[in-house]
Amino acid sequence: MLAQSDIEYVTVTVGAQTFGLPIGRVRDVFVPERRTRVPLAPAEIAGLINLRGRMVTLIDMRRRLDLAPLDPGARPMAVGVEQRGESYGLIVDAVGEVLQVSAESRDPNPVNLDPCWSRVAAGVHRLDDRLLVVLDVDKVLDVKLDALAA
């Protein structure tokens, strides 16, 4: 019964923050190489790639979280997730580990959290050494369609 109160996350780093993605939603982790730009797409869309024959739409998490772009030389990683049968890749700075945390350690989003972050976060876990912001995959994928001007 202990397992029920434990939640497993795949941790990723974007900027200085560690985030957690519910492990059940993570399909795979890959290097997003040979991206194809999609003209006219929202700025958060980092392009399309062919992942073993699967068409994956990439989401730039730095854009999504309103952070400065990654250094051009850096090699970001991508976490594969699915929504309604479609494949997406969330581009993050780095992928960490699989972390098991107790559900009790979760707090709701702090009220003063940046609204841009609040929209995609589903609470914060208090870890011993740091805070783990939980990402709500569906909200992350809810890319504003009118963001064309960006």
Added chain:
Amino acid sequence: MDELLRDFLTETHESLDVVDVELVQFEREPNNREILAKVFRLVHTIKGTCSFVGLPRLEALAHAAEAVMGRFRDGMPVTADAVSLILSTIDRIKEILEAIEHTAAEPAGADEDLIGALDRMAEGMLMPAAPKAAPAERRDDSPLKAATMRVQVDTIEHLMTMVSELVLTRNQLLDIARRHEDAEFKASLARLSHVTVELQERVMKTRMQPIGNAWSKLPRMVRDLAVELGKEIDLETHGSDTELDRHVLEQIRDPLTHMVRNAADHGIEAPAERRAAGKPARATIWLRAFHEGGNIVIELSDDGRGLNAERIRAQAVAQGLVTEAEAEKLGDAQVHKLIFTRGFSTATAVTSVSGRGVGMDVVQNNIDEIGGTIDVKTQRGRGTSFTIKIPLTLAIVSALIVECQGERFAIPQLAVVEVVKSETDAEHRVEPIHDTRVLRLRDKLLPLESLRTLMQPAPLAPVDAEDGFIVVMDVGGRSFGIVVDQVLHTEEIVVKPLSAKLRHVGLFSGSTILGDGSVILILDPNGAAAAIGLPLETTSITIERAPEAKPETEQLVSLIVFRAGSAEPKAVPVALVTRLEVIDAGAIEHSGGRAVVQYRGGLMPLVSLGTIKREGRQALLVFMDRSRAVGLAVDKIVDIVEERLDIKVASRAPGVLGTAVLGGRATEILDIGHFLPQGFEDWFRRKDMRAEALGRRVLIVDDSAFFRTMLVPVLQAAGYAVATATGGHEALAMVQKDGRFTAIVSDIEMPEMNGFELAETLKGNPRTAHIPLIALSSFDAPATLARAREAGFGAFIAKFDRERLIAALSEPAPDWVEAA
């Protein structure tokens, strides 16, 4: 929902659709015992199954209907009222079924009204003798049942997805193979390629459904409409078994229903009016479907009053779709097309039948979405005929790969009319009007926009169209030009839909994975037209539709027209050219009387008909074979045309196959086989030696001298010794004399003895039966494919598809070793 119930629903739906059709027929022919028996059996089956699955409401309804049907069977006269009542009952059954589909249980409700009426009718018709229950009918166990099985649509869709993946992986492997020399690997790959093609065809076939499924409800609808409108209408359908892709079928269902409704409501006159016009009171609506080339054609015609051009003109002006002055200038045929304009409606009264604001523009849109076209022809007082043409399938389409700012895009070939080089010379030129540009193409003016601008609408940088190609497109009669930097090649692409996050980007309709694994976007011709700001109204008026499609037997050949050495235009088939390049002449190195240029990590020799430029830009036609490339330097690439090639083989000069008339000008068709060895002296020799060593000989049979001459260098380059024959009889004579051919590549359409007859004769003779046969044709209707297979051909290749031809030839078969 349990399996049993789902099966029941599916089966009952099918049965009910049949009953609808049969009953309408029955009403017209009340004495046709056969139809009656059929209908009775169907209703009875429904009743039986209902009681078995435990659906009392349905069972009671079916039972009451069956009783009335039983009376008919006993010889009672069939009245329109009775048929109407049974049809209402069937409607009620359908309602209940629909509810069951959603809730998995019968909805609450009473059917006493119908059951009462049915019972009364049965009573009223009661003969003194027969209060008997209907005899139980045995269900037919036709042998067909064992040969078919029901498969979930999802399963087929999934299978199709997997096949698409397989095609992509195959393309990737072929791409790798092109860069490596490994015979063993290539042989297996050729086999894989072959199997993949076959698998793809078969799976696509399973997605096919007869078009009759889309119009099974129409007879009933027309019958009801006729009653409601007080008209007499027959619906005749032909070609119900014509098959088309499931997706396409779904898309076409509503437009068809709408159009038939329109025909019945607006097209067909009341009986009195018809009689006054000297026509039979009973009107007919015809629905025909048939295959034509890669398209399915659906014709919907009626013998009604025809379109009234004057009224359409007046209405269009009244609705502000065109100005009075514009309307005056329009010919009748153009006026008729106004009915496809958004917001157009001539229905003076909104009837319950049509005129609810859903117009022909919606029909046109639906058809546009599946890459189809619609046309209308009409004759006052005689009737109207609509012709819809749609492609057979949508999952795998032929596309033109273009480049813009270093990025590649695919443009569906269906929408591409031609590709012209953008220039400022006579025949087609780009001219500015204020801050926009138009293309003056022959006698038309087309709106023009560069793909670059379409993709970056914000900064309005002045775009120079000097350097690039113009892809002329036609979308439902709207023509326009898109400027791209390069036109690379055409490829069969597997369409992958865009994810939900990208679907609103109207410029692209999907994406695809190319052979090298890269992802490219597919330009949506409709989206591009909209982005250019092309409303349907203006263009359908100013721009004539393309002329009628040519008969399928005529062989259209795409040719690149260019100038080189002299002023006369020259041409080569596009299929032989791997790429068109424009390079900086400064990059050309001249050494020892030979010109070479660095190309794709190697040195590519250049050959020319005149001189190779020392400065400026040099246009090249690049011919590639395996890892080798040769560039043919030309002065100017003029055009890419698709024409029926009527070549006069009169090889006066070396390197010229002959002269053909292209676009009204005498054009020399070049023999590429003459130029390639100039680049690599051993282009053929190297392979000839190998060919001799292996003794691989191929016989080409084609009545067209052009194709014979064109195929010889292609096959020689692939390492075969080649012999040619001009027809079936000559081929037979050659095989009888010396049958040691590795394979025979034959045309299908030939005079005297066609390819089928040749194949059958060869396969019928034990001495020649072992020789693999490859059919070569531009005519790839499924029936032809089947016929070719039956005749003994092992492969069927489209003319000009050299890669597949070579792949088919290199497929190892035991017979081949024996022949060698």
